[in-house]
Amino acid sequence: MDLKEKIVSILQTENKKNPFTDAKLAKLLSTTRETITVLRRELSIGNSRERRQPYLERAVESIVRQNEPVNVSDITRKLLESGFDISRHVVEEILSGISSDSIAVRENETGEQDPFAVLVGYGGSLEKSVTQSKSAILYPPFGLPTLIIGESGVGKTQFAECMYHFAKQKKVIGENAPFVVFNCADYGDNPQLLLSLLYGCKKGAFTGADSDTEGLVEQAHEGVLFLDEIHRLPPKGQEILFSILDRGQFRRLGETKSERNVKIRFIGATTENVESSLLLSFRRRIPMIIPIPSLYERPFAEKVEIIYESFQHECNRIHAKIFVESKVTEILTLRRFSGNIGQLKSSIQVICARAFMKQIGREQEIINIGYEDILEISSIQHDFILEDLNIVEVRNYIQDMLFLPFIKNRDNRRQHQPYLMPEDFYQQIENKYHELSKLSMNFSELEEILWTFIVNKFNDLETTAGHKKNLSLTELMNVVDKEIINLVKRLRLQLMTEYGHNTLNENIFLYLAIHLNETIKRIRLKQPIININLAKIKKDYPQEYNLAVEVAGWFKSWQQIELPEDEIGFIAMYINAAKQSNVVKNKVAVVVVSHGRIATEIVNVVRELLNVSFPIAIDMPLRENPAAIYEKIIGISPIIDEGKGILFLVDMGSLLSVGKLVTDKLNIPAKTLDRVDLLTVIEAVRKAFLPESDLDEIYASLIETRFHYPLLNIEDTTRPLAIITVCLTGEGTACHIKEVIQKKYPGVSIFQLGIMDDQLKPKIKEIQKKFKIVTIIGTINPEIEGVNFIVYEPHLLNSGLRELDFILNTGKKNDLAGLTAENLIVLESPLASQQELLEFMCSQLINAGYVKKEFLQSVMNREQIAATFLKGGIAVPHGDSLSVKKSALVVIKLKRAIAWGPGEVDLVCLPALKINDKKIVKGVLKPFLDLTFIGQLRQQTDMNEFKAMLLSKIKSC
Template sequence: MERRKKVLLALDRLCRSKVPKDQMEVGCTAEEVARAAGIARSNASGDLNYLVREGLAVKFPGRPVRFVTRQYWEESKARNGREETGNLAIQEIEMNPFTSLVGWNLSLKVAVEQARAALLYPPHGLHTLLIGPTGSGKTLFARTMFRYAQTLGRVTGQAQLVSFNCADYAHNPQLLMSQLFGHVKGAFTGANQEKPGLVDAAHRSILFLDEIHRLPPEGQEMLFYLMDNGQYRRLGETGSYRSCITLVIGATTADPHSSLLATFYRRFPVVINIPALAERPLAERLLLLKQLLAGESRQIGRPLKVTADAIRALLLYDCPGNIGQLFNDIRLTCARAFLDAISKGANEIVITITSLPPHVRPRSAAEENYLQELAGLVLEEEWYIEPDKAGVTGTCHVPDLYTLLDKEREANGVDGIKSEAQWKRARQVLEEYYHRYLKETVQDWKNARLRLARLVGQDVVVLAQEAVKIAREDLPGQVDTNTFLALALHLNACRQRLKTGQEIINPYLEEIAKEYPREMEVARKVMALIEKRLNLALPPDEAGFLAMLFRTGKQGKEPVGEPVGVVVMAHGSRTATSMAEVANKLVGTSAALALDIPLEGEPQQWLIEATRVVRQADRGRGVLLLVDMEPLISWGEIIAKRTGLKIHILDNVTTAMVIEAVRKASRFPLHELVAEIGRYHYPEEYWPLEGQGNKIIVATCLTGEGTARRIKAMIREWLGAREEINIVTVNMNGQVTDSGMGWQALKGKGKLVAVIGSVDLKIPDVPFISLEEWLLGQGRQRLQELLQLPAREQDITPQELEAVLAQYLRFLEPGKMLNLCSQITRQLSQSLGRRLLPHHKINLIVHLSCLVERLQAGEQGSFWPGEEEIKRRYPREWLAVAEALAGLEKNFNITIPAGEIAFVVQFLQET
């Protein structure tokens, strides 16, 4: 804390003593504060961001990011004579109108930070240009900027946003300029009297000009005179200038470099890119759908019911017109469903797949493109939206971990010194939260995973997915589906607790860190992700709670309520009964019920008996039927219709299958139980491999089809004509695509060398190579060693490398970055007389591409230790790297910090 105080004092001194070089410069950089405080720049940057979160400093995004103290900022406001509003709590979400925008803290995060900085800049804000495709939401973003300006007191109380679309009068430049600036009598034919323009109305407010590129050159010149000097003349006026204090926000779909005068474009210090709908994550599109549908429900005044297939189609269809087209398509869909409801005399409007316009119907190719994102989403079976409620809602009352531990702490008086018994009891509380309360949650809250987004919000769901992914990589076999559910609930409780000002105290932090060091390390990684995504400052104690959540997952799946019903049906006098008895006896239960069907029996009579046994077996979670012959499979649909129960059937039953089903019936829901039993018990059959050798490589993806087959083709191309090596595609459930059998069947056909792809099957003693490792080159080197192939180097194809960049880059075009960065690697090879190996080239290209994107987004470059020493030891290499990177600086109008040059120089020395 002493260091943070030191940083705050240094920042305040700098703010009061520094003389800005120009109007664009406000505040101090982290590097300046670091020098003044005598600490490392990385530490200063972290401390400054902490002070912003605590409300003690104000942050201005840009290149570089700048800071001022809150006190200095408030004093500056008062000196400039602006009205105090008390609403400048920048970090308080409730006072920030930008939080109403879907994606404000994800895809629009950089845009929102730029907009806030533009509006906060003294004395009247900075003129801003919004760039984005048609329908991307530029007008809505401009309106939100106006609302934010109102909370800051930037505009007068009764002022309105003055909007004008320059395309409306583009065919008549004179009339366009008259609308904008007004005219005097006789200015042109038909100007019979003087008329004020929109600029007059925008005095002490904001002027929003849509399609600003349609403004004629003379209009652009008149406007930039207004922007520079706060003065203008009406059309035809020759006398003195009129005064107007206004902030101009322009919006364009065109390239501003080619459509605007260079002198006019430079008048916009802040340029904000609004992403297209296709560039935003599916999680945001899902929230947009809910928001738009809720708006239509309020407009119509009737409840909407949206089926699952309609939700999926609206989520995945190609929407080139972006949010504007999505809104129109939803409105047309609601109109069709509304007419259908009227014809049926129903109050509720039901939107099904047939309600959608033809171009919105589902496409299998579209779903293939989004498989990985879909895997991370929580899609409800259907939506029910009422006009008098805000969107789709759901309820679930789960005690949070903090409350439970607080009660335990108060009951036992734990503060400083803790006994072994108290720590033991605390561990029990933590484990009970994970197991018992989670179990009750699933029991009382049907389809808990599907409704999770309604309870905690889609942003928390996505964050929990990412956190679980991190934990799975570092704690293999220790994180399961229940961990995801518990983590999502816990993150929501964490956010609510901090927002309401409650402390997070974990008195057992030392004990947790001592006993579970690996889990603590993962918890700290996850904390960094949470702080970035939710814009929260988490105390160190939170790491202890997260570590225990990851630790409790190690025990494996716990019972999640009443078991799935298990019914064994087989022909013969005691065939089914004997299998069920063996299973029940071994597992110590009576869960499996049996039905022996005589070969000479009447089918209809035994179908009735089978229906009775299924009803008896059901405990509210469905029934698994294990049958001996294929004819009995047809009974499943009949029994399901008669009973209304969820039923699944597996044939070719064996005693081992029954034992496995009974053992896992209380630990898995029906669909997961089927996958668990089915993957190990497919009927044995002969299926040939493509090669004749005894080495097998497994290529994986979620479905075992699209990505896995492409990986297989890449591996085969890399290996060449090697028939002794087989390549097999497998899906996320461990099923071999070509045969439907479990991967275990491969053991009898050869040696499993490696698993390569997007899904780690966790096969013991078989190394996993991720798709990213394979594409970046390290994976090929590992496979080469595993197969004991002679050493060689093979370049990755441009298409593969472009696919890698697409995974890393948020808004830059991967193809363009690949070309520019490839030129840099060639230039460095020539100037330094050094051959870069393919995987070194790839790493450098990925690093430079991500660096450019970070700098364009206003983030700072990395600090690299020993920067001066590297520059002194390698002057020729330093000059070569600086010259090579100059092209990137020129292309993107950025400044690459010396620390990044130092990194590249050292990287080249180590290759």
């Protein structure tokens, strides 16, 4: 029997409700999925979804006929009970294809919700506009005529629809009241036709008017009339509208006698300047003007939310899971769309269509959208221009996202931690300047390092914490001259006028006031003000510098105080900082050290590519004494350290000890990585910009990228643990490795052996009788079956291996730190199928940045092997630890028990652990084996109590 015959034979016996996928067939027949797909198509046999479709449709129709009316959730539940492995969105798709005359589907009952809540920015950039619109709708007796203004594509029509639904909700219009929408621009070139469509006409009023015609105004009676692009309404049309707004009366075109009565709530919209595009007499009759901000003016968090909603919408349309790389969201957020939200959504549709096209025929469950897909859009949209915005700030709001059909993902914004007010800035600069002057470095090096220090300090001027957060300029009058405070207030007002209140960092004005107070003291005491970066400031911040010159003019007219040019440069820096409402947290400092001028060249390339002001480059002349370089590094380290440590990237082994030297002498955390290249520096800088990154994480990731050492798999055993070190003779490197490990892991038994020893393998077997060998570390792999081997690298070993840390119980605490995350424990869920629930739980982990997208597939693969069902109605699905970034735990209490392998479950726990250490897994899952505790947990109806009880139990285990 050939392969085709085997396929046909197997398909004849398959479960028609859940047919075999190509992947399953490939596994049964010991071949590849691609082979099965090709042969199936040659046999003209559909895929699993197509084969199931007719049975599913008949089952749905049968349920609908027997249970009218019925909702989607009821149908899904009944299908699951009958044996279909189905999700809600598939049921909705089938229902959409069934004649509406044959079924009556009732909507899910929901509580009353504010109609404006569907708008992104409802409580943010649109809050004032929403308040205005509600006032307009509720104003007696017929509301206030309203004009919505804003650029094309900002969402004026959707906003008007929300006003209409709000009016219905508040019962100021009837439930069936009409909402008539008309775009005046559609007929702007034919004013007569436009007016007849809007107001109606009498037979014979103009050529072509063959009968009396009702206009849109009459159709909107007792409801809402929304006229978009109202500036295209001719003067005569505006005048007719006067009468409607003033008296509720009008005449159709051609009528001369009696007037018609109409009661409407009027909303208009325009993209043009109101003053120049509408008649003054008409403007006077529109008391409520509501602006809608452009996409460019929206906060980053709102832009990202709009992007995510658009992808979710396309996900629902395609009925497929969509995975979007963070780089895609980043680029979309930073682009300025001339068509605003409308163009953004259009671009996302094109991106999704392109990705969907590439997916056709591959039978992959997830549509992947990456960097190459966004590049295609850039090439076809010429106004798809990158804005000069803070990329690092944007990255605070984005990450890889997995979108599931008809499941709305949570908002994953990160919160910024405030910084405390710094000490006197001048004194710090002077101290650093004198410290650097003592070192053997040229002026350009000194300038570069001091510039880094200054930029870092200005980046630290973020919203302060605690009691200082609400401090005002007026409250500084007991420590700062009143005239200086008035001057700073004047500057603040000018910046507010230009940039808006919400975009300014208010605390910067406090710092500037104190700074200027110190400046006056220094000038009067004839103390010098040094700003060696003045040229850079003029070049990088020309607008800010010009404004600082203006501030200096205010000083001169105030008390005839002449501010030196160096001080004007510092004021420019404060002005620039004030314009940044959100700034980067302290980051790991990166220093590139090399012989010759390699460091400078690499750093120049990195700065240009990434548009950053760091890392620092230190060149080491070939004939220079290493002691001079070490002295220079010791001198600059306190200056460039921002509190998160320093990563030294060096070119040769002679510089390998600089990190340890800095830590020992200055108590500053430091790591050193040798054999540096351009890609390593780029990766280090990129990772240093991530808000949550720290020195150890960056260093470990760079090491892993370079060496790809294997994860260690250690079984639970009562035997003591041991490590074997090997080299050619067993006397040289093996001895050194042993010494290092003994210092790093005291108490662990270590044996050193030589590859040339004829008794090597027998000796290892003897060791295995008494010890559990964790790993063999050395220069040559002895290839012992069942024993892990790690290639010896001095800096890798000196810093400690992450896997060894966990196995030897030194890193367990850190791995469990993520298990208390507030957004990863869900009390209840209405989901009704195993697959849909697993997809939802994994999406929470992916979208919160805990796991990679591959984690979802690993969970699904594990369930195919055997259902992860535990007694007591509990399921514990799990996936591959290699796909986990940070440990987390998702727990869901279901509203209704669902089928899960051999039984039903109503409590599901999904652990995601970085290391599959048996002790850690047992510690996390032990509470779910305690049926008495589970019974108590099920009784909890309050989410906070449920969460507190669970976390307390986990910690006690």
